[in-house]
Amino acid sequence: MSARSPLHGARLRLWLACALGCTGPKLEPTSLLEPPGSADELRLPPGAECGPERVPALPVLDALPDGASPPAEETCEDAPAAESGRHFALRPLGVGYPNVTGPVNDLPPGVAYLTFDDGPSEWTHTFLDILESKGVRATFFVTAKQLKGEAGLDGTYTDDSGRVIVYRDVLRRIVDSGHQLANHTVNHVDLAHVTRGQLTSEIEENELLVNRALLRAGGQPEVLTLFRPPYGSPWFTGIAGMPGPQASERIASHALNIMWNVTSGDAQDWAQGESYSRTSSPLPSPGAPDLESKRRRVLNDVLNSRPTSTGAGMIVLMHDTHSATRDVLPQLIDGLREQGYGFETIEHYVQWRWGRPSLDMTPGPGLYQSCVPERDWGCEALGDAPLGTDRSSEVCGRFWVAYHALGGAAALGAPLGAPERSAETGIYAQPFEHATIELHPENPPPCHIVAVPR
Numbered sequence: 312m313s314a315r316s317p318l319h320g321a322r323l324r325l326w327l328a329c330a331l332g333c334t335g336p337k338l339e340p341t342s343l344l345e346p347p348g349s350a351d352e353l354r355l356p357p358g359a360e361c362g363p364e365r366v367p368a369l370p371v372l373d374a375l376p377d378g379a380s381p382p383a384e385e386t387c388e389d390a391p392a393a394e395s396g397r398h399f400a401l402r403p404l405g406v407g408y409p410n411v412t413g414p415v416n417d418l419p420p421g422v423a424y425l426t427f428d429d430g431p432s433e434w435t436h437t438f439l440d441i442l443e444s445k446g447v448r449a450t451f452f453v454t455a456k457q458l459k460g461e462a463g464l465d466g467t468y469t470d471d472s473g474r475v476i477v478y479r480d481v482l483r484r485i486v487d488s489g490h491q492l493a494n495h496t497v498n499h500v501d502l503a504h505v506t507r508g509q510l511t512s513e514i515e516e517n518e519l520l521v522n523r524a525l526l527r528a529g530g531q532p533e534v535l536t537l538f539r540p541p542y543g544s545p546w547f548t549g550i551a552g553m554p555g556p557q558a559s560e561r562i563a564s565h566a567l568n569i570m571w572n573v574t575s576g577d578a579q580d581w582a583q584g585e586s587y588s589r590t591s592s593p594l595p596s597p598g599a600p601d602l603e604s605k606r607r608r609v610l611n612d613v614l615n616s617r618p619t620s621t622g623a624g625m626i627v628l629m630h631d632t633h634s635a636t637r638d639v640l641p642q643l644i645d646g647l648r649e650q651g652y653g654f655e656t657i658e659h660y661v662q663w664r665w666g667r668p669s670l671d672m673t674p675g676p677g678l679y680q681s682c683v684p685e686r687d688w689g690c691e692a693l694g695d696a697p698l699g700t701d702r703s704s705e706v707c708g709r710f711w712v713a714y715h716a717l718g719g720a721a722a723l724g725a726p727l728g729a730p731e732r733s734a735e736t737g738i739y740a741q742p743f744e745h746a747t748i749e750l751h752p753e754n755p756p757p758c759h760i761v762a763v764p765r
């Protein structure tokens with residue numbers, strides 16, 4: 312390593328283009344090894360002029376080139392059992408996959424992870440009222456547009472008391488109440504029927520719009536490190552219309568994939584009188600049950616689900632778009648408590664399983680290598696200490712991607728400490744000898760990863 316960092320003395324922030332796989336202008340890592348022409352002028356890739364005040368439209372992402380070879384099938388001894396031929400053998404790092412037994416799907420006993428998909432909706436604030444009154448934290452997999460129309464999270468509705476509520480304020484309340492916000496695509500697409508480019512765009516645009524909404528609501532940005540594919544597709548649907556690893560690869564490069572092991576069944580129909588919105592007409596499904604029957608069914612499906620017979624952990628799939636679910640939520644929480652369950656967000660699970668925050672797990676070394684032990688996914692030890700013993704000498708998750716794309720040790724030197732999140736700005740930062748890498752979740756790619764030379 313040279314004594315003087317090629318980044319040394321540069322004052323401008325260096326924007327890392329395409330670290331997460333877009334096809335926009337690419338800043339080659341080797342170009343970073345050359346000293347900048349002048350102290351104040353690092354070469355910005357064309358079109359990648361980013362600024363905190365500017366939130367440009369999401370770039371249109373075409374299908375990615377096929378240069379990279381597809382991920383290998385899982386063949387290691389400790390790999391989970393192969394799924395049926397109709398499912399993809401390769402799974403992104405996550406939990407709750409169907410037809411899989413063994414440690415990969417284990418959950419801590421006695422813990423119920425309540426998850427709510429498809430919101431925020433016109434019912435969400437009433438879900439939040441209930442969770443608050445019960446002292447329960449949950450995880451919300453949100454979509455920025457589905458059911459909210461083109462206005463998306465800037466859209467409004469009027470509540471029972473005549474108050475006009477903006478969806479983005481509901482979103483902020485989710486975060487401020489200690490719940491976890493997670494990604495569910497922007498338009499609720501079936502991942503088995505989109506191109507890789509569309510899939511990437513669906514994930515990234517949702518993260519962008521969610522963060523833009525949080526900022527406009529006066530909140531802090533959030534990195535959406537958890538993902539749930541709409542319909543659980545392709546793993547739950549078994550749709551084989553998509554070439555093998557496409558969905559896996561795209562999801563894995565953004566977030567942990569969180570499925571479920573208990574479903575409330577609330578989304579399988581719209582009961583008579585039920586609607587996703589207080590202002591829309593009811594949407595009864597053909598042969599739909601009456602509302603009371605559906606309430607009883609939802610409650611029963613959760614309280615008598617298979618894990619409850621042994622007190623095993625559960626990730627419960629529910630939807631804050633269904634008023635029937637809202638109506639039984641207090642009883643559902645009480646019923647699970649009576650069976651000995653406590654409630655946590657998915658972040659608790661991530662800590663339980665990997666001993667690290669989800670931000671450190673998405674993505675990292677071994678991302679596409681099937682034989683890396685899962686405990687080693689996400690981090691690389693750069694000091695003398697073995698992995699997991701000295702976090703200040705490790706580079707993990709998205710920091711790992713940024714670190715190596717920027718030239719690794721040759722350009723940045725060794726880490727000087729573990730990543731930290733600023734409570735004030737919401738920015739995640741990890742210091743290295745020659746630069747600090749910052750994650751700006753409020754910025755769209757490529758402006759969300761920044762190296763600030765020291």
Ligand SMILES: [Zn+2]
Nearest residue numbers: 428429541542
């Ligand atoms: Zn959904």
